[in-house]
Amino acid sequence: MRKDYLPYGKQWLENDDIEAVINVLKSDYLTTGPTIANFEQKVANYVGAKYAVAFSNGTAALHGACFAAGIGEGDEVITTPITFAASANCVSYEGGTVVFADINEVTYNIDPIEIEKKITPQTKAIIPVHFTGQPVQLDEIHAIAKNHKLIVIEDAAHALGAEYKGKKIGALSDMTMFSFHPVKHVTTGEGGVITTNSESYYKKLVQFRSHGITRDMESMTQNDGPWYYDMQFLGYNYRMTDIQAALGLSQMDKLDNFVERRREIVQMYDEAFKDTEYLVTPKQLFEGNSSWHLYVIQLNLDKINSTRKEIFEALVAQNIGVNVHYIPVHTLSYYKELGYKEGSMPKAEALYETIITLPLFPKMTNEDVKDVVITVISELKKVSK
Template sequence: MSDILAINGGRPVRDKYLPYGQHWIDEEDIEAVADVLKSDYLTTGPKARELEEKIAEYVGAKYAVVVASGTAALHAACFAAGIKEGDEVITTPITFAASANCVLYQGGIPVFADIDPKTYNIDTNQIEKKITKKTKAIIPVDFTGQAVDLDGILQIAEYYNLIVIEDAAHAIGTEYKGKKIGAISHMTEFSLHPVKHITTGEGGIITTNNGEYQKKLSLFRTHGITRDKELLTNKKEGSWYYEQIELGYNYRITDIQCALGISQLKKIDSFIKKRREIAETYNRYLSQIDGIIIPYQEPYSNSSWHLYIIQIELEKFKAGRKEIFEALKAENIGVNVHYIPVYYHPYYQKLGYKKGLCPNAEKLYERIITLPLFPKMNNKDIEDVVKAIEKVLGYYRK
């Protein structure tokens, strides 16, 4: 391996690009989808109901409602929680924009609370400082897969009569104090996007123990239309009759996708085991490299590790995060950054949000890099990532 950085014309650590995330589809998954294509149902049908039952069982919740995407799941949860125009909802800025956009969809106002600089999750103490008479809900995010301080957040929610919508898009399979998340918060959202732990291609799911929320979520994904006689205003018509009783959306998911999800769910434990092993290996190697801060994990959380994020102690290097990032990419390592603080985006700036709102989040953003992490990675892949980091940081070290 050449000591000259690939970005400067040297030979890269890897010949083939290693992405930061990748799905794993096998023949069993393909056969499951093919079986549905040969069946009588293609759109939402028996496979959707089966996936709901299996996810609910997996996380220990009474109910699950599967929808078209993780974003749709968050939007549906905000609807079920009764978020309306002028309501404030507290969330973290270090997340994908959907965690805040779902509040805007309902006419609400996202309020950003700063993060804990150790865990990168929303700081429970900062949540309470942001509560006003307009606050209706909290959307904490299990960032990278590490569970938030659920007991602390739920205690605040109970005191102020707030609803907790846990954004667990990164965290299916994560355990909080020995119990899988998904039945702890009032509602929990999971993503089934291809880079997540299991996939339906695109998809999302909300779990809850509240039957009223389950009814509202199911209604919302089908235009607000129902055939349920208990909900109909006109109960005299025939079995063909239906009514739109809310303004919902077409957030249905297909049985084709759900068949894939059911097949994937059979392998979730092995996928998570592999993710944890990769994270442990990264920790072992990277903790020996000066200038890197590896992820801190609270003892109450057993993460399912969607992302592995390092902090670069930039004061120890002659280059900024941008130069280090681009140099790693040139070595064919598919690094990424998760995330740009939500309120940095031009749309949020137009709404009046200003930089400086969450100092810990803003400082973190300047220093983080996401490394590849997915079950298909082998030991050589992990070694290549470490070699590339050593090569690049060695070149730029002061």
């Protein structure tokens, strides 16, 4: 057994990250200052988008995207059940109706065929989620969106640094959200961003994250003086601080190295598990290059005399910090109370019963990876049929 606990995900902060934050703490601006704009520009440049708008967290960013898209009461938005609740909640915040479409059994991402089945005259948008960092089938989804005049908001919380057909995720759809939680590819502590090529969306997002307030003289019908501002719609205080942005700026310089290390670890996992009959390793579509936020295995329960819960607990007892991503959103109590039914997403629900997330983060050593591999195989062999 390992002496120390190995978490499934963890940030990697170095002295230059700390110095970047200290420099802002010594500056005139702790919030609403120039560091935020610098961070936004860096993210936009990295993904190839015209604009980036920073938010206090990824959920707030998704909420902003739904507002900018004009989602409201009577509108339906299609998303996947295999995601964190925020991918659906953001629709509900604006009064829209969440519609779940089942997943592809190979990629675990939302299936474009299932999306097509769920479209109605009320459908306004699609929120595809790049689960684990693997890009969804964007060509197919964009074709559906174009045919039905739908907005596409990518939930790329897992996919900063990922590529689809050689292009970075982040400038391929109407809007794209990235998250900067500590377990993600780079961190700002908490934080999120929406990238877009639309000036109209950009302006709405900026105003939405700051109470719906503007100081733009051209858009106001009244101006009492240089102090004057106007609140033109109900927005929120979803602003990122300069402290967070400073950390993000420093971290962005390391993003490519972080992603490269994640891919190295995945290759080690794949090689170590390739002949193991007790589990199924994740697979990529040929047109996508995952940035590997998560490494999710499926247990082959036909080959072992054990449950997923027992295997999970056995790994934790050996100080291997596994997790499960995700409980299908439509089976959570809030959504069941709204009328969503278990059994309605058979592929997602079947996947959930067998998956375990293994540790994956750049600061893991090769010895850490070996510990995970040896422990997983050992525990599964103990209960093999």
